[in-house]
Amino acid sequence: MTRHETSLAYAARIERVMGHIADHLDDRLELDDLSEVACFSPYHFHRIFVAVTGETVAEAVRRLRLHRAAVELNRSQLALARIATKAGYGSVAAFSRAFAAAYGTPPAAYRRVGQDLRPVPQQSGSQAMTRASALRTALHYDVTIEDAPTVKLVTLPHRGDYQKIGTCFERLFAWAGGHGLLGPATRMIGIYYDDPDSKPLAELRSEAGLAVPESSPLGPDMAWREVGGGQVARLLCKGPYADLDVAYAYLYHSWLPHSGRQPGDAPCFEEYLNDPRSVPPSEWLTAVNLPLK
Known part of the structure; x- marks a missing residue:
């Protein structure tokens, strides 16, 4: 061998x-x-x-x-x-x-x-308005509109709770490490196709992705995907991945309705900007990207 x-x-x-x-x-x-x-x-x-x-x-x-x-x-x-x-x-x-x-x-x-800040599903109209108002006053994220270049990813599909997609990333890192593809410039991106409140957890669709050279041989269950290639609303979040649904609530409830923009026909994707193994969760940096028309 x-x-x-x-x-x-x-x-x-x-x-x-x-x-x-x-x-x-x-x-x-x-x-x-x-x-x-x-x-x-x-x-x-x-x-x-x-x-x-x-x-x-x-x-x-x-x-x-x-x-x-x-x-x-x-x-x-x-x-x-x-x-x-x-x-x-x-x-x-x-x-x-x-x-x-x-x-x-x-x-x-x-x-x-x-739990004070996280949106609660199945609320009445007045309760939902109160919750959205509380989010606007209690939270603020900087959202920028940026041109996102096309990024080609090797991906593994994940079905189920988004918070458990880490297993797919672990598999990707093991595969990429074995091929000598990991380095300081390696980009880690997750693609999320569904609103978590729209269907049972077991039916949620997502993909874990790594940006690697296009000549890389794919492992089992892997596929090539592209993200970017247009304008996105980019929200930078610092902290645990378990808190990202609050960031999405701000993006959709507070920013988007007042932005004058419409979402594009592509799923949201998250880029993880530092290594969760080398820094504590309070320092994890995630860029949430909402494609725009």
Whole structure:
């Protein structure tokens, strides 16, 4: 097997492990078991995992569990103790310290602020107007109109909750790493086809994408897609991905009706401007792009 073929094989095995971790966050994720998923010797698995992903298994598990916890804090009424246990912490205090270190605020405060500002579906007309007014006064994002050049992406399809698209990005990064395609200029873009309030979570359609050279050989389930190629309304959001629905609410409820512009016949896409593995969630930068006519 050539060096290139070996690199691809390693990436595919680690991709399989990342998918297994994402699907079994409530289970005990032992290194010996994960090494079996990867078909690597337990003596060497973890070093290979770190070399491919840039983080330890413990860091990957912690990151994915804290992201799920942030989503649950915003979307559910689960008790903090239950969320802490699901995230792998023995006490609310330990969970609160870890969450605050990653997200910049304790989980109770994060839940309070997020649920105060997040739009509530199926409201009456007067309630919806009050909520939209509250969003306009409580939030402000800078929205700019820009010419977005066409970007060609290798994509993987995702079906279901948008907050779980990270598994597809993990697979893409493992594939791209194996092909030697990752670098400082690599662009990470997600395409979102549906309004999350328009249909059941299981039916939502999205794609995870990476901008790589057009000569790149595609892996299983991958396809080429293009985004951009016209004007977009660009909103820059700083903070956890779990908060992005608030940014969309501002974009559609506050900015668009007063902009004098109409949306184009193309889905929204998000560009993730820094590496979520190397900076805390409070520092994550996302550019939300709404194509315009």
